[in-house]
Amino acid sequence: MSVYNAEVCGFCRKPVALSEPAIEALNRTYHDGCFQCRSCHVPLAGKQYYNKAGIPLCEDCYQASLELCWACGEAITDHVIRALERAYHLSCFTCTTCKQQIGEQAFAQGEVGEVYCLQDYYRKYAPMCNACKQLIIPKEDGTDSYNVECLGRSYHENCYRCEVCVIQLSPEPNEHGCYPLDGRMLCKSCHLSLASGQL
Template sequence: MTCHTALAGKLYYNKAGIPLCEDCYQASLEPCWACGDVIKDHVIRALERAYHPPCFVCTTCRQPIGEQRFAQGEVGEVYCLHDYYRKYAPQCNVCGEMIIPREDGTDSYTVECLGRCFHEDCYRCELCAMLLSPEPNEHGCHPLDGQILCKPCHLSLIPTAQH
């Protein structure tokens, strides 16, 4: 179909319903983005590129990603989720753990205040431990001298003449 060579009595390939001779078939195969060799069997397509399954690996741990979920780094590098989170996830200022999606797949909300990051459940008043709202409202953070405070604790630390 491509080079118009007669296929009668010859070995040919059927690719998407199109008959191809050996040379045209080999020329139609995609190269692996990682190693450059032609992909003759199973192909993994990711980031608009084609890979051999063993060539689609995490930049950090070098383990094959296969069909697992993965993430892309700042300059296109590929990471398994564990290594991506280790490199890019913010660390909670209270518990010290990474702020990453929960096991059930839902996102864990990151609260940022005074240049610090918090899990939504760790975002609490530093004096009374009341859970704070990430919204700038009555139940949100009312910082004072670098402390994360609820409104009542904030007001309790201000001299009464300033209330």
């Protein structure tokens, strides 16, 4: 819209004389010739333009300035999901396994950069407890479920017990830790008893 005023041009920063045509756009006043695409400098007076962070752009330059979705390769014109130093459409940021949209929810990255919802990630990568046969995953309150490894096997901290007397073993290599014998996980007392033939 043309207006006549005595303000400073939003582009060249020189005064806009009351006698010369001016453009009011983007909460600024411009000389008629100064209101142009900041990328290709095509005049925008009377034409459709796009506001990108307060900078006027013609349609072609605006489209060229858009980020491309890492998943589909198309320009992202609305909400951008940023993850793993990549940009995605909301609808393209999905779990590799179940194909459900992840959106702003927590997710995990696989070995080669694939994206998983947490449930599918745990199903694929979480170790299974050798004692209770359940996956060792973070608890519902968000705290980690402690994974103890012994003899090449994984255990929940609470499942890490002597195979004879069922006392809970310490994951630390101390007096209350595991004393394996013939592939069995034992406390010190049961280990000594079995080794001496008393059990």
